[in-house]
Amino acid sequence: xxxxxxxxxxxxxxxxxxxxxxxxxxxxxxxxxxxxxxxxxxxxxxxxxxxxxxxxxxxxxxxxxxxxxxxxxxxxxxxxxxxxxxxxxxxxxxxxxxxxxxxxxxxxxxxxxxxxxxxxxxxxxxxxxxxxxxxxxxxxxxxxxxxxxxxxxxxxxxxxxxxxxxxxxxxxxxxxxxxxxxxxxxxxxxxxxxxxxxxxxxxxxx
Amino acid sequence: xxxxxxxxxxxxxxxxxxxxxxxxxxxxxxxxxxxxxxxxxxxxxxxxxxxxxxxxxxxxxxxxxxxxxxxxxxxxxxxxxxxxxxxxxxxxxxxxxxxxx
Numbered sequence: 001x002x003x004x005x006x007x008x009x010x011x012x013x014x015x016x017x018x019x020x021x022x023x024x025x026x027x028x029x030x031x032x033x034x035x036x037x038x039x040x041x042x043x044x045x046x047x048x049x050x051x052x053x054x055x056x057x058x059x060x061x062x063x064x065x066x067x068x069x070x071x072x073x074x075x076x077x078x079x080x081x082x083x084x085x086x087x088x089x090x091x092x093x094x095x096x097x098x099x100x101x102x103x104x105x106x107x108x109x110x111x112x113x114x115x116x117x118x119x120x121x122x123x124x125x126x127x128x129x130x131x132x133x134x135x136x137x138x139x140x141x142x143x144x145x146x147x148x149x150x151x152x153x154x155x156x157x158x159x160x161x162x163x164x165x166x167x168x169x170x171x172x173x174x175x176x177x178x179x180x181x182x183x184x185x186x187x188x189x190x191x192x193x194x195x196x197x198x199x200x201x202x203x204x205x206x
Numbered sequence: 207x208x209x210x211x212x213x214x215x216x217x218x219x220x221x222x223x224x225x226x227x228x229x230x231x232x233x234x235x236x237x238x239x240x241x242x243x244x245x246x247x248x249x250x251x252x253x254x255x256x257x258x259x260x261x262x263x264x265x266x267x268x269x270x271x272x273x274x275x276x277x278x279x280x281x282x283x284x285x286x287x288x289x290x291x292x293x294x295x296x297x298x299x300x301x302x303x304x305x306x307x
Binding site: 022023024025033036037040041044045047048051052053054055056057058064069073076077080081083084086087088090091186187190191193194197198200201202205206 | 215216219220222223226227230231233234237238247250251253254257258261262264265266267271272274275278279282283286287290291294295297298299301302
């Protein structure tokens with residue numbers, strides 16, 4: 001084999017994650033990680049901007065007086081639990097346990113939908129109390145702006161994740177999805193949970 | 207899934223879930239307790255990073271991937287986020303101290 005052919009073959013194997021890939025993963029999983037990092041930087045930008053607004057404002061509303069922290073805690077519990085069931089679905093898929101995978105995927109989907117329902121409830125209460133995108137009764141207008149933008153973007157990610165889960169569950173039950181497909185859907189869902197950990201702490205608690 | 211993860215059952219996920227739940231409950235209780243602000247913020251930030259690490263390591267299987275992938279993802283996100291914040295934070299503090307006529 002010529003040097004050029006060897007290099008080409010080596011590059012192809014690397015790209016498939018089969019030999020000397022620096023990350024040791026298949027290319028589609030690597031692309032999912034690239035997406036996760038870039039999407040994570042989007043949220044880092046939002047939260048960095050929120051930190052700027054918070055530090056530059058002479059006063060900031062007390063979140064405990066504005067939000068129902070019990071509801072937010074319950075939403076966090078639901079999302080964490082759905083992430084655990086998703087991890088179990090990935091595990092079951094790697095074992096080839098077909099019905100168990102569907103059961104865990106549906107539990108995860110139910111958690112996501114429940115989270116979205118509770119977020120809609122939270123948004124409704126917030127709007128009824130007078131919060132708008134550029135104004136609110138508690139003081140700095142940036143407070144409600146960042147609330148709607150950050151939680152809205154996260155909510156749209158949850159909705160996207162729930163849609164992916166529903167499609168993946170349907171495809172898996174028909175035998176048209178692989179264990180790797182479940183793993184990629186899982187990575188996205190865990191990312192949604194990971195982002196919420198930061199939002200929950202920085203926006204609702206700190 | 208890659209090396210190592212095939213050796214674990216569901217138990218590792220239950221333990222990770224319990225850790226996350228315990229940390230979340232602790233954060234909520236601390237937030238409502240009478241703890242000094244700097245201490246509270248420090249504890250909350252540490253707990254947040256621990257939770258993120260548990261999710262990344264066990265749910266996203268970074269613990270079982272090659273170290274290079276875990277480093278690129280973890281360090282890349284955290285360092286970029288930290289740089290972003292610490293570059294703009296001084297300006298935010300400066301603006302808050304400006305008195306407008």
